[in-house]
Amino acid sequence: xxxxxxxxxxxxxxxxxxxxxxxxxxxxxxxxxxxxxxxxxxxxxxxxxxxxxxxxxxxxxxxxxxxxxxxxxxxxxxxxxxxxxxxxxxxxxxxxxxxxxxxxxxxxxxxxxx
Amino acid sequence: xxxxxxxxxxxxxxxxxxxxxxxxxxxxxxxxxxxxxxxxxxxxxxxxxxxxxxxxxxxxxxxxxxxxxxxxxxxxxxxxxxxxxxxxxxxxxxxxxxxxxxxxxxxxxxxxx
Numbered sequence: 001x002x003x004x005x006x007x008x009x010x011x012x013x014x015x016x017x018x019x020x021x022x023x024x025x026x027x028x029x030x031x032x033x034x035x036x037x038x039x040x041x042x043x044x045x046x047x048x049x050x051x052x053x054x055x056x057x058x059x060x061x062x063x064x065x066x067x068x069x070x071x072x073x074x075x076x077x078x079x080x081x082x083x084x085x086x087x088x089x090x091x092x093x094x095x096x097x098x099x100x101x102x103x104x105x106x107x108x109x110x111x112x113x114x
Numbered sequence: 115x116x117x118x119x120x121x122x123x124x125x126x127x128x129x130x131x132x133x134x135x136x137x138x139x140x141x142x143x144x145x146x147x148x149x150x151x152x153x154x155x156x157x158x159x160x161x162x163x164x165x166x167x168x169x170x171x172x173x174x175x176x177x178x179x180x181x182x183x184x185x186x187x188x189x190x191x192x193x194x195x196x197x198x199x200x201x202x203x204x205x206x207x208x209x210x211x212x213x214x215x216x217x218x219x220x221x222x223x224x225x226x227x
Binding site for chain 2: 006032042043044046049051088090092094101102103104105106107108110
């Protein structure tokens with residue numbers, strides 16, 4: 001069966017510091033991968049998605065970036081965090097076969113920027 | 115472009131009462147529809163999905179949803195709510211061959227004894 005991992009689970013970072021959040025998927029090949037942010041009291045905002053290694057689509061211009069160095073690894077980064085980057089970050093995967101677009105989510109990373 | 119509306123931000127029901135959470139979507143072709151549940155501090159768990167076929171879909175935890183094309187709705191129902199159902203519920207719409215899914219803003223369910 002497929003599983004998705006995110007780490008760290010919680011992170012407290014000062015403004016201006018760098019960020020690296022990691023997401024890995026097990027039990028599937030060539031998945032579509034997604035990064036979402038969920039701010040307090042708001043819905044899910046799609047930040048990035050990837051259909052393959054090195055292929056990243058950005059949905060919202062901001063100071064975050066994403067990379068996919070391996071088939072089942074998706075990384076969210078920032079060079080300098082802003083207060084507004086605080087939130088709950090969710091990684092998700094889907095099969096990418098075109099026949100099932102169901103997304104499955106990881107446990108999330110709570111980021112607090114101070 | 116796809117869009118999803120969940121008109122109820124917050125709903126309170128008594129334990130044992132029935133539940134219906136509303137979801138309306140906008141999409142020109144046949145949509146793929148999903149309901150997810152999120153407990154505090156957790157990721158989203160898929161409750162059920164509709165791709166085609168029978169418009170009444172059964173999911174996990176005793177939930178069901180009905181696709182009504184004429185009303186552009188996909189409401190979630192449960193005949194008898196349990197205290198453990200307290201969570202936030204998200205409706206989402208996607209499409210065949212389309213990598214992205216659009217989520218609603220969520221409905222927070224409170225269950226009172």
